[in-house]
Amino acid sequence: MASLDTVLAAHRAYLLGWNIGAAAHPDLPTYRSDVPHATLNGVLRVAGPAPSEALAEARRRLHGVPRIWWVGPDSDGGTADGLVSLGATEVARMPIMTVALDDAEAPTPAGLHISETDDLDAFVAAYARVSGIPAEGIAATVEREKAFSGDGTVIRLAGRLSDGRIVGTAVAWLSHGLVTLYFVGTQPEQRRQGVGAAMTRAALDLARERGAHTAALTSSPSGEGIYRRLGFRPVGEFRLLTF
Numbered sequence: 001m002a003s004l005d006t007v008l009a010a011h012r013a014y015l016l017g018w019n020i021g022a023a024a025h026p027d028l029p030t031y032r033s034d035v036p037h038a039t040l041n042g043v044l045r046v047a048g049p050a051p052s053e054a055l056a057e058a059r060r061r062l063h064g065v066p067r068i069w070w071v072g073p074d075s076d077g078g079t080a081d082g083l084v085s086l087g088a089t090e091v092a093r094m095p096i097m098t099v100a101l102d103d104a105e106a107p108t109p110a111g112l113h114i115s116e117t118d119d120l121d122a123f124v125a126a127y128a129r130v131s132g133i134p135a136e137g138i139a140a141t142v143e144r145e146k147a148f149s150g151d152g153t154v155i156r157l158a159g160r161l162s163d164g165r166i167v168g169t170a171v172a173w174l175s176h177g178l179v180t181l182y183f184v185g186t187q188p189e190q191r192r193q194g195v196g197a198a199m200t201r202a203a204l205d206l207a208r209e210r211g212a213h214t215a216a217l218t219s220s221p222s223g224e225g226i227y228r229r230l231g232f233r234p235v236g237e238f239r240l241l242t243f
Contacts, residue, residue: 001098001100001213001214002098002176002177002178002213002214002216004073004096004235004236005074006176006177006178007096007098007178007180007214007216007235007236008045008072008073008074008096008236009176010152010173010175010176010178010180010216011044011070011096011180011216011218012029012044012045012074013150013151013152013173013175013176014150014152014173014175014180014182015031015040015042015044016029016031016044016150016151017148017149017150017151017152017154018031018033018035018040018144018148019031019032019033020032020033020034020144020147021061021062022061024044026047027046027047027048027049028043028045028046028047028048028049028054028057028058029043029044029045030042030043030044030058030061030062031044032061032062032065033065033140033141033144034065034140034144035065035133035137035140035141035144036065036066036133036134036136036137036140037066037131037132037133037134037137037141038066038067038068038242039068039131040133040141040144041062041065041066041067041068042062042067042068042069042070043058043062043067043068043069043070044070045070045072045074045075046071046075046076046079047074047075047076048076050082051078051079051082051083051085051086052082052086054079054083055083055086055087055088055243058243059243066242067242067243068091068240068241068242069083069088069240069241069242069243070238070240071083071238071239071240071241072096072236072237072238072239073096073236073237080239080241083241083243084241087243088241088242088243089241089242089243090239090240090241091240091241091242092220092239092240093237093238093239093240094218094219094220094237094238094240095218095219095224095234095236095237096216096217096218096234096235096236096237096238097216097217097218097219097224097227097232097233097234097235098214098215098216098232098233098235099204099214099215099227099230099231099232099233100213100214100231101179101204101207101208101212101213101214101215102208108194108198108201108202109193109194109195109198111161111162112159112160112161112167112168112195112198113159113160113161113162114157114158114159114160114168114198114199114202115157115158115160116155116156116157116158116206117156117157117158117166118156119158120142120145120146120156121142122158122166123145123156123158123166123169124138124141124142124145125138126158126166126167126169126185126187127169127171127183127185128141129187130169130183130185130186130187130188131183131185150173150175151175152173152174152175152176153173153174153175153210154171154172154173154174155171155172155173155174155203155206155207156169156170156171156172157169157170157171157172157199157202157203157206159195159198159199159202165187166187167186167187167189167190167195168185168186168187168190168195168196168198168199169183169184169185169199170182170183170184170185170199170200170202170203171183171184172203172206172207174207174210174212177211177212177213177214178207178212178213178214178215178216179203179204179207179212179214179215179216180215180216180217181200181203181215181216181217182217184196184199184200184203184217184223186199196223196226197226197229197230200226200227200230201230203215204230215232217232218238219232
């Protein structure tokens with residue numbers, strides 16, 4: 001199983017692949033996509049700068065876009081509380097979860113076909129609807145997906161019905177010897193049919209074929225039960241703040 005430090009490094013590497021802003025500094029790595037969606041612009045850690053200094057610099061770099069601050073085990077102790085005392089707002093706590101790739105099983109629902117896709121227009125439109133990216137931000141998201149450049153490999157999986165509609169999505173990020181999952185989602189009309197679990201399982205199978213041994217993700221409260229049934233277990237936590 002990969003160490004928590006490795007999991008966090010892979011997570012940073014993925015989000016930095018969205019960055020079109022200034023080069024990231026290891027003490028305060030930020031990423032700016034200019035997509036109007038908070039999780040695609042933000043701060044990844046603080047190591048060294050005082051919260052007040054870090055907050056001022058982050059606001060300067062990310063001015064004009066919605067943004068999120070990921071405060072996790074790789075940030076200095078007391079960072080989240082320090083930022084809250086300066087006016088930041090905690091909006092969520094998300095477990096960091098991992099699983100060995102030979103531990104999970106999930107059936108594929110009848111009529112669902114899962115495969116890699118390069119149809120970014122349809123793929124982004126599908127995950128945008130689930131993730132809360134506004135319609136006016138889809139074109140920018142497609143462009144950033146096309147220009148994505150990170151220390152790893154992105155695999156985009158689409159789950160389609162027989163009529164070609166995308167009802168499930170998953171992004172598998174292969175980096176640092178493991179796979180990290182993003183944009184795992186199911187269209188509202190198809191929920192509670194096992195699509196999300198099948199998309200996750202397909203991503204894990206593909207990653208194992210490509211040499212990964214550990215999978216990681218951060219989970220929303222609604223998804224945690226699904227991931228636990230697939231064998232994922234918490235190894236840490238992010239506190240997400242707006243600022």
